[in-house]
Amino acid sequence: ELKVEQNPLFLSMQEGKNYTIYCNYSTTSDRLYWYRQDPGKSLESLFVLLSNGAVKQEGRLMASLDTKARLSTLHITAAVHDLSATYFCAVVIPTGNQFYFGTGTSLTVIP
Amino acid sequence: DAGITQSPRHKVTETGTPVTLRCHQTENHRYMYWYRQDPGHGLRLIHYSYGVKDTDKGEVSDGYSVSRSKTEDFLLTLESATSSQTSVYFCATKAGISSYEQYFGPGTRLTVT
Numbered sequence: 001e002l003k004v005e006q007n008p009l010f011l012s013m014q015e016g017k018n019y020t021i022y023c024n025y026s027t028t029s030d031r032l033y034w035y036r037q038d039p040g041k042s043l044e045s046l047f048v049l050l051s052n053g054a055v056k057q058e059g060r061l062m063a064s065l066d067t068k069a070r071l072s073t074l075h076i077t078a079a080v081h082d083l084s085a086t087y088f089c090a091v092v093i094p095t096g097n098q099f100y101f102g103t104g105t106s107l108t109v110i111p
Numbered sequence: 112d113a114g115i116t117q118s119p120r121h122k123v124t125e126t127g128t129p130v131t132l133r134c135h136q137t138e139n140h141r142y143m144y145w146y147r148q149d150p151g152h153g154l155r156l157i158h159y160s161y162g163v164k165d166t167d168k169g170e171v172s173d174g175y176s177v178s179r180s181k182t183e184d185f186l187l188t189l190e191s192a193t194s195s196q197t198s199v200y201f202c203a204t205k206a207g208i209s210s211y212e213q214y215f216g217p218g219t220r221l222t223v224t
Contacts, residue, residue: 001170004153031211042201043154043215050211088153097142097161097205098169099213101153 002027002093006102013079014110021105023072023089032072033090033099034063043088046074079109114138115216117202123222130189132219134202142205143185144213145169145177147198154201160185192223 003026013019023032034046047056049065049072056063060083062075072089090101114137124130134143142161146154146169156169158177166177174196176188189196202216 006153033213042217045212045214048211090154097208098156098159099144099154099203100170101146101155103151103153 002029002091002100004089004091004100004102006087006089006105008105009103010106010108012108012110013076015080016078018078019076021074021076021087021107023074023102025070025072025089025091025100027070027093029067029070029091030094031092032065033092034061034072034074035088035090037086037088037104039086046087076107081109081111083107084109115202115204115214117200117216117219119219120217121220123224124192125224126193127191130192130221130223132187132189132200132202132221134185134187134216136183136185136202136204138204138206138214139182140204140206140214141182141208143179144203144205145175145185145187146201146203147171147196148201148218149198157187157200189221192221194223197221197223 005024032049035043047063052067054065060077065072086104086106088104090099116135118133144159145157155171160166160179178186200219205213
């Protein structure tokens with residue numbers, strides 16, 4: 001069974017600061033996803049990372065993937081209140097179609 | 112947004128009663144998934160389908176069954192609801208084997224008393 005660990009589980013940060021969320025997984029995977037979830041809402045896709053060294057950026061969020069270390073990071077630059085949400089990573093095993101999710105990181109950006 | 116609807120959106124039921132949740136999609140996606148979301152666990156896969164009448168178990172399938180008689184509909188049945196099945200249930204779809212994106216429905220909040 002594939003295990004996916006995120007840390008931190010809770011993150012409170014001030015506006016304007018930078019921080020990184022980490023996602024470690026236990027088995028070889030060829031795809032890694034990042035999702036955002038607002039309270040009481042569904043999941044919204046942020047990034048799909050498909051290869052070692054992949055880096056994607058959207059606004060103040062940047063995601064990267066190191067398949068050798070089985071690690072993905074989601075870096076937040078100059079946080080703003082609108083980024084407050086829960087962020088999930090998910091992986092898919094090669095040739096599979098089952099998604100394994102991390103426990104999520106609840107981010108609160110404080111003015 | 113892949114045109115995914117879930118019904119009901121909220122349900123309260125009693126222990127021991129059967130419950131069926133419905134997921135409906137309009138995009139003709141091949142893959143459909145049922146997840147449950149609980150605090151501290153993220154999302155966990157219950158069952159998924161890779162075509163009409165083709166389903167497989169996920170990591171938390173005990174106490175749940177599924178059916179897919181049409182491409183657009185994926186039903187999740189709790190055969191005899193228990194309080195441990197109180198959760199938020201999400202349906203998701205994926206277009207095909209070579210597609211990457213997974214799209215989520217709005218969720219169903221189920222409370223078992």
